[in-house]
Amino acid sequence: MAEPSVAERSFDDEALPHLDTLYRVALRLTADPTMAEDLVQDTMLKAYRSWRQYRPGTNARGWLLTILRNTFINDYRRRKHEPVAMDLETVEPHALYRSIQDTDPEGTFFSQIVDAKVLEAIDSLPADFREVLALSDIEGMSYGEIAETLKIPVGTVKSRLFRARRQLQAELYSHAVEMGYIKPREAAR
Amino acid sequence: MSRLDCEEALAHLQDYLKSELTPDLVAEVRAHLERCRDCADYARFEESFLFMLENRGAKVTCPKEVRARILAALQAASKGS
Numbered sequence: 294m295a296e297p298s299v300a301e302r303s304f305d306d307e308a309l310p311h312l313d314t315l316y317r318v319a320l321r322l323t324a325d326p327t328m329a330e331d332l333v334q335d336t337m338l339k340a341y342r343s344w345r346q347y348r349p350g351t352n353a354r355g356w357l358l359t360i361l362r363n364t365f366i367n368d369y370r371r372r373k374h375e376p377v378a379m380d381l382e383t384v385e386p387h388a389l390y391r392s393i394q395d396t397d398p399e400g401t402f403f404s405q406i407v408d409a410k411v412l413e414a415i416d417s418l419p420a421d422f423r424e425v426l427a428l429s430d431i432e433g434m435s436y437g438e439i440a441e442t443l444k445i446p447v448g449t450v451k452s453r454l455f456r457a458r459r460q461l462q463a464e465l466y467s468h469a470v471e472m473g474y475i476k477p478r479e480a481a482r
Numbered sequence: 483m484s485r486l487d488c489e490e491a492l493a494h495l496q497d498y499l500k501s502e503l504t505p506d507l508v509a510e511v512r513a514h515l516e517r518c519r520d521c522a523d524y525a526r527f528e529e530s531f532l533f534m535l536e537n538r539g540a541k542v543t544c545p546k547e548v549r550a551r552i553l554a555a556l557q558a559a560s561k562g563s
Contacts, residue, residue, distance in 0.1 A: 301560060312552070316544035333544070334552050341556055390527055400527040403534040411538045429500065430532055431539030436502055455496060462531060 304344050307353040308337070314354060314432055315361055321427040322365050324416035332369055336361040354434075355442045362424070362443065376417050389462050396476055402469040414464040422457035429454055486514045491521055499529055 297305075315336060319329035339360050340347075347356050393400070415423055428434045428442065429450075436454075440447045469475045486494070491514035497503050498511045515522045 312549060313543045316548065317539065317542050320542065321539075330548050330551070333548070334555055337552050338555060338559055341559055390524055394523065394527075398523050398527060400530040400534075403531055406534075408538045408541065411534070412542075415539070426535075427539065430535040433536065433540075436500075451497075458496075458531070461535075 300344055303349055304341060307347075307349065308340055308344070308357060311354050311357050312337075315357055317431060318358060318424075318427050319361060319365075320412075321415055321423045321431070322362070322420060323369060324423070328369060332361065332365055335364050335368070339364060352438070352441075355438055358428070358442045359444075370420065376419055389459075389466055392477065393466070393475060402475040403465065405472075405474040406465055406469060410468060411465065414461055414468065417464060418457055418460055421453055422460065425450055425453045426457040426461065430458070484510065486510050488514070488518060488521055491515065491518070492524070495521075495525055495528060499525070499532055 312333070315333050316329065319332040319336070320326065323329045323332055336357065340357055343360075347353065393402070415426060418426065424443070425439060428439045429436070434442070436447050436450050439450045443450070466475070470477050491511050494503060494507060494511050498508060503511065515525055
């Protein structure tokens with residue numbers, strides 16, 4: 294049995310620790326656990342085969358996520374029907390807050406919503422929105438790192454992120470109203 | 483230091499909450515939140531939303547059997563090359 298090569302060792306040290314991140318992002322991108330498993334496996338195999346192109350000590354997480362995303366776009370995206378963005382242009386940014394500020398100003402209703410429902414609501418966002426939301430608000434990546442990973446300008450990261458958050462808040466709010474966690478304000482207007 | 487009005491402070495709020503502002507702007511937004519209760523309440527609401535997201539989302543980890551399957555696939559790839 295041969296000793297593991299230097300390349301194999303560095304792959305184990307630098308790439309494998311990001312498996313959970315890749316899995317979480319894959320879940321949000323595909324919104325489908327089986328597809329997510331395949332996507333992570335394909336990503337890891339591609340990363341392993343092209344490991345020579347990775348410069349040791351640079352941003353392995355970003356490098357892996359770029360592969361994950363390209364694989365998703367090329368091989369997975371067309372397999373599923375994508376949700377569409379809400380027409381948020383007409384929604385005033387603080388409208389949701391205004392409707393709860395008297396009854397639940399601190400947004401405690403968020404904590405009553407079960408995990409599965411939160412994730413389901415994220416998965417109902419369009420793919421471009423789910424992606425930035427997962428990278429920023431779940432994985433804690435900076436705008437700069439996301440821009441680099443997705444090869445889009447920082448301004449685009451920000452605008453997608455804000456719209457994603459607004460749409461998600463709206464989804465969670467209507468769920469909370471449905472479940473009775475929060476009372477809708479009398480139809481003012 | 484310039485004094486931000488509500489509109490200006492709220493325009494920076496998301497970046498403020500994600501620690502993406504320069505130290506100068508952080509100080510200006512913070513100063514506004516200290517003197518404006520409405521904006522401070524709204525900031526708390528957004529903060530609890532972001533906290534909830536981070537909390538819920540990052541709990542998920544790659545299941546053991548998926549990890550094992552991927553490691554086996556990598557092993558097979560390394561033998562094949």
